[in-house]
Amino acid sequence: MKFDNFSEAIQHARTLFEDISFSYASNWKKQNSTRHIIGFLPIYIPREIIHSANMLPVGIFGAGDRIPVVHGDAYFQSYICHLPRTVIELAKSGHLNDFDGFIFPAICDVIRNLSGIFMLDNKQKFIRYLDYPQNFEGNVGGKFYRQELNRLSTDLEKLNGKKVITNELNHSISIYNEQRRLLKLLGDFRSEFPHKLSAVDYYLIQRTAHTMCVEDFNPYLENIFLLLDKLDVEPEDKIRVIISGSFCEQPPIGLIKTIENAGCYIVEDDLQLNLNWITKEIPTDTDDPIGALVDAYINHSIFSSTVYEGDKPKGDQLAEQVKDRKADGVVFCAPSFCDPALLDRPQLEKAMDKHHIRHFSFQYHENLGQFHVIKEQAGTFADTIKLWE
Amino acid sequence: MKVYLGIDLGSTTSKAVIIDEHNRIIGRGITNTRSNYKIAADIARMEAEFNSRLMIVYQRLKIDFPEEIEWQNVLPILENRFQYLQFKTRFDHLSETMITQVNQLENKDQCKKILNLLTTIFYDIEESIKQKFFTGKTSGTSEFFRDLFSVAYLHAIEDFDKTIFDLMTAIYDRSITPVENQIIDFNFEELTIRALDLLPDEMQTYHSRILPYLEEVSNIDLAPEDYIGTGYGRQLLPFEKKHIKSEILCHAFGAHAYFPKTRTVLDIGGQDTKAIQVDSQGFVTSFQMNDRCAAGCGRYLGYIADEMNISVSELGPIAMEADYETNICSTCTVFAGAELREQLNLGERKENILAGLHKAIVQRAFALLARSGGVRDEFTFTGGVARNPAVVKYVTQMVTENYGKIKINSHPDSIFTGALGAALFSATRKI
């Protein structure tokens, strides 16, 4: 699969994004009987382990407005965020039938209880709620996490009989290292030339990393780089913003577009946080690759609302990001009823004030269709910075 | 005669059903008076009584003159005329009230101008509505005085300039509520006899046959043995506690009476939507209701109809003409109204927009249904909104898509379901 033109390449990503049947994954699975599909929810999971078990980790980020919610509302009251509804809807309407298992990373109470709902509803499938340590001492939290990961790999082994072995896991880590490297380049490119790579296109490419197998994705992304180089687009008079708080339930594409159309280039965001979770290259030459993953998680992961901040204030880290990306301001954009994001907001806002960084905030849900209020707010934000400063 | 009465005081309409001792419906009445629940209940009950009497006349004529096969054609026409006379009484009353209002205006020039305008407007409205009644284009239970009048009136003044338009709407708004809320003591006998005179010429032959029956039936005692009130306003009724019952149970029971195999009931009323699961005896096992927000219930469509200045009963048929459903992004009724205007200005066909709006209301109802436990076989759709063909269409579509092959019932008298359930409860009184 090679693309000669940027819009075709993006169209490919869009098609994958819109395909709520995950047919890419199904096709991948058909090629070999030991292949399995493991769905995972936001935010972070160590995909390397799944990969080396010969399984495809597929990110499930809800289904936005691409599926009408009928059954989902029977599972969740109106004052719970929207994402778990479309996840249920996908399951109920058979779109996840080809999946062999699901991993629910510890992120919040909703996802936690969703794992229980899946257990009640899908008795025959592999369901795992994966707890991450909130203690960052290697011999305490690290030890616990290592045991959790070991338990995960033994459980996966039971599915297809494929053992996770050291050199294969090392290989998996290296190929994901490469993915992380490429994605970081893409992020840097977007930040430098936001007019060439719109937030929506960037997002679609990122989503592809959670749909395609890594062996297909890495060349796809290299292909994109070649095409991006050829693009010739003039920058517009827009301000630069960072989006914070959308790490789980995803804002609708229309919303991302609205923000940019209203005059704000998005130069950094946390929509697909899993992809940038590990901030360092993980060593691939150890005889303890699980240990390497544990170390990466404990010592080299990005700040997030779902991780105990300890003595590294998240606000300062966000301010750092603003500086790195030369952003004019921060847009706190969180799903309605999202505890992790919304409970962080007061302190993050205070931190932005402290650093004299402009910000504004709003809430959304994944199937929002009316962007009026957001357009006005984003527009005013841009006006304010443009007209006066 | 032993009869039982059920009254459903809805948020937008009040319904009454009278049944006999064999649980057979003998009369229905409905009003959209919303002033005071006592008045609304009285009016609905009075209407049900009139309807019962006409039914009794019909039954007796059928038995006494079986050779005349025409009764089923004549009686509805008689009822039309009867309803027209009721309408006319209110209409006269309203026009007087409005004229009094106009006479109080300070600006005498304006006063004169408006009086002139009103004379022709009243004449036109009366004529056109009379035609509607006489040709059976309205049936007394689907169109109310306010709706009939206001659509015609607003249409007539639409093109006047701002000051006159504003004044004339204000005059109407000020007059309608008191007029609507007045109990007019219609004399059944007198009014039906006058209606008899209004029968078309070719039916005048029945005049003398019917007359004695009307006189006789007018005096039958229809005071109920027992009665039960239900619905949104039931708490406000001056009834004793044992005469009040939750509308959820009444709707379920009524739906079960129409369709004994019902297991799931969806009721979309004026201000609330209910999803109810029932067992084989018509008893509720679980239910869900929406919050107090117009989005997703009858008033949503009512508001849209007002925005477009057409009557609610026209909405559905227009939406049925759509080639696809315009996506409506706003949930709020008012915002949806604004979106409707926007879309119209962008050149979208009104049929498609309306279809989108209808679909939206059904989608909301399905969230509630899901929460109450889904849709089980058989599924019965009740409430005033079940009269809207476009809503029925989308309900059917969504049931089939999401729950498979399920028998779907909807009764032409579905608006009376709650009242029927209440009447049945009062007749059985086991609880």
Add this chain to the structure above:
Amino acid sequence: MKMVKNNCNYTLGIDVGSSYIKIALVDYKADPAIIELVNEKIRKRNPSLLIEKIIDNILKKHNLVYEDLIYVASTGEGELVERKRGHFYSMTTHARGTYHYHPDAKTVVDMGALFCRVMSLESTGQVKNYAMTGQCASGSGQFLENITRYLGVTIDEVGPLSLQSTDPVRTSGICAVLAETDVINMVSQGLQTQDIIKGIHQSIARRIIKLLSKIKAESPVVLTGGMAMDVGLVATIQELNDEKNKGLEIFAVKNCYAAGAIGAALWGGFRHFKLLETQT
């Protein structure tokens, strides 16, 4: 045939609201700058056509042609305006329109037909912080308009009536559509029209006070938008504010309904000269 006037600094601001269209003709460099203001209810007409008609009328009245205008700016739902050069967002324009009259304003509240927006200003008039109502029309201008219909009074009568109330009815968070039933119930219970209106003003005012506290509003608070013409509402907001000891000075700006249009016209002038500057 009219001549294009050279050396003039006329700008036009067009604020397309959901129920009214407001247009301001401004002489950017003159004092007083405002030449003409129009406020026209859309009333189910096509807004684009209506705008064209109003613009033509204004131009004719002042003996101008379109080419005399150095800038035509839209705001509100103004994306659909055809003959415009730039668009500014409502909060930016309402802030600017207010700043024009009250450079000392610290907070602006725009109360329109569907939305309420509050913004706090810096001393330069720059919008610092803001909030607006969301997806529910309860307490909006449209809500108030609906209520007046159920009560049978016109929108201009609302304010004076509210001021006469002695015993406001307690209402809260009622749906703009279902309010009909509530209001009819109130009327039938014999409650006075002015008390119902006042009660409704109180519930609207509570919403506004809440928005104000959200952005930690400072005094003076200037009200704009169509609802600021409602003297009853303005008084109620002031009262409620006093009750809660917020100590804010609150008043409506002159020509409040047109603040957005004026602001747009002024920003238009600003951009025009800025562009000239950058070109040379």
Add this chain to the structure above:
Amino acid sequence: MTIQKENSMLQQKQMLADHFIELTQVQETGKKVVYTFVPGNLTELIYAFDMLPVYPEINALQSGMRKQSGDYIREAEEYGFSEDVCSYVKCDVGMMLQGNIGPTGQKLPPPDLLLLSYTGCFVFMKWFENLKYLYPDAEIAMLHIPYQESGRIEPNAMQYIKDQLTTEVIPKFERVSGKKFDPDKLASKMMLSAQAEDLLVKVFDSAQNKPSPIDAYFGGVYYIGPIFTAFRGSQACVDYYQELHKEVEYRVANGLGPITPDGTLKEEKFRLVVEGPPNWTHFRNFWKIFYDMGAVFVASSYTKVGGLYDEGFRHSPEDALGSLAEYCLGCYTNRNLPQRVDMLDNWITKYQANGFLVNSIKSCNSFSAGQLVIMRELERRLEIPVGFIETDLVDPRYYSFSNIKNRLDSFFQMLEQRTLYTGITS
């Protein structure tokens, strides 16, 4: 309307008053104050260091009952909290911002230690992360309790908690209190805890009687007070439960129903099991809807948040730290959904309930997410009538009497119909 006071109740009142007096005197006594959470609390450990616990959740609940929560929540929302998040957090932060005046009207001492024991609810972590900024001088200790995702306690989870206790929690306790950890002292507290726990279980079990002598929800929140919070591990607590147990036995012997604010319930018409916390802002009004209808709660999940003693767990002096770890892991909301359904199923059967009700709390995801599934599952398994209402813990804006009443009216009429027609009588 005052609650008829029994001895145990007076006793509890006194215990609370004493505790608050002690709190107001910390400046003189030099005692250190620990803020922490009810589920999985380490009260024995706190007392083993002679420190005093404060439970922000309990303060929030009390503020709700005293009708101050509305103001506090508004304050917190002005501070920057969203309308959508847990109202306990907002109520607590609001109270703090308005001077930290506690339930007795006296100012509460600020924390010397924030013990972030993160058990069963994710919000706990966010809550204390916020408090950390509001009390910059306090030390903070994190104790992370993994979820029982597999439906059982995994050995590595036990080990993880014990490791955290020894490397993080106890050292911080030692640092803040200036005292060395004394395992014997802890063991002796644990022993007393177990005694009180035995008695509490007996009290809850008494609901198997007909009529039930207790209301395990509205009454239950009073019964659990001492054991779930500041008093576990004290002799006073054991004494309280002895008294309570005596009273309950007396009611059983005399065939009496539970005590309500309007006196002893005359006729028990419905026996219900409820899932979800109660509403505090309108507690009496809410309760009244039920006892007016003759409805008694024979079991509730909420009264198990501070420990599921009826499932067999007891604090134990042997391997005290291990016992604490097991306690934390076993809390109600720390169990996975299938386990919770089984538990509710078991209670409905054991206490012969004829209805199941969910009181869904608008701002509490920990409880709310999944409740609808729990309800459907129980309806399916037991063919029992189910009801669903929505309120909030302490946000008065979310308590709509007419809405709740309307739903409950129908629910009760539904139960009535059932009992009359299908013979599912109690």
